[in-house]
Amino acid sequence: MALLDFLSAVFGVAYVAAWSVSFYPQPLLNLARRSTSGTTVDFPLLNCLGFAAYLVSNAAFYYSPLIRAQYAARYRGLTPTVHFNDLAFAAHSLLLSLVTASQYFFPRAWGFAPSVGSRPSRLSLGIFFGCIAGVAAIFFTVLASPERDSTREAVASWVWLDAVYAVSYVKLIVTLIKYTPQVLVNYRNRSTRGWSILQILLDFSGGILSIAQQSIDSYLQRDWSGITGNPVKFALGNVSMVYDLVFMTQHYVLYRGAEGKADEADSLLGADEERRID
Structure with missing residues (x-):
């Protein structure tokens, strides 16, 4: 069991590192190109909402005695499978998402x-x-529920744990939607130019490691409620990896080497440069 505890810790650090680093390639690519063309603001905007919700819900699961007690009452004495690295990841991701979103909302401030x-x-x-x-x-x-602070009624009544779950599901909903606009943009442009494939590869690696850590934790507790009790963390890795596979297929198979349509988003950059030359 000591080995599994060690692997859980290693996987936790590794997935946080992979997912955290994955937030840097896109804003750095935007800086190098001095443009956000070829990408949409939808992804970083929804990331801001999603990771704000993820930070709040994980903080409640990790720090709140009431939420942890209500969780234990609902799931037969188990504790939430939330680690401090989940909090660190959420805070860091929110910060980087805000920075990336600012490149779209305030392009002139970045010189784009x-x-x-x-x-x-x-x-x-x-x-x-x-x-x-x-x-x-x-x-x-x-x-409005009179049992909201109760641990004994946590199974059948509306309690604060349900409010925390509602916040956590925001991250799940965002994850289901946030990649779709970029997939469509790549399809329309017949190109992945401007969209960093490195962030996708890092995200895919982090998803595998995250699921591996949660599976080990659930096994050590001898109950898979460690996954069903925290469905957002489990679903995040699975949903993200499906989209990652779509992006990798677009980049390496469907539109490999494609520069995109001349009359699409990237043409704005070229037109702007031509006006300055004239």
Whole structure:
């Protein structure tokens, strides 16, 4: 068991490192190109919402005695499979997502050329405000429950654990949606130019390591409720890896070596440079 504990710790550090580093290639690529063309703001915008929710929910699972007690009552005495590295990852990811989003919302401050991807899509805005409204509805439902602070009634009644779950599901919803606009942009452009494949490779590696760590933790507890009790962390790795495979297929198979359409987003950069030359 000592070996499994050691592997869990190693996998935890490794997946946090891989996922954390994965947030750097895209903003650095944008800096090198002095443009965000070929990509959309939807991905970093939804990441800001998702990782803010992930940070709040993980902090509650990790630090709150009431939430941990209600979790134990609901899942037969088990403790949440949340580690401090989950908190560190969420905080770091939120910060990097804010930095990346600023490159789209304030391109001139970064010295970037204008890009058609700097405006959020209606889908992203709908998800953004819909998640906020949904969490607010659950929060007021729990607030109206007389058993909200109870651990004995945590199985059958609305308690604060349910509010934390509502916040955590925001990250899951965001993960299901946030990659879709970029997949469509790559398809429309017939190119992955501007979209960093390195971040995808790191994200894929982190997903495998995250699932491996959670599986070990659940095995050590002799109960797979360690996964069913924290479905967001488990789903994050699986959903992300599916999208990662799509991006890798686009980059290495479908659009390998493609520079994209001349009349798409990248043409804005060229047109801007031509005007300065003239």
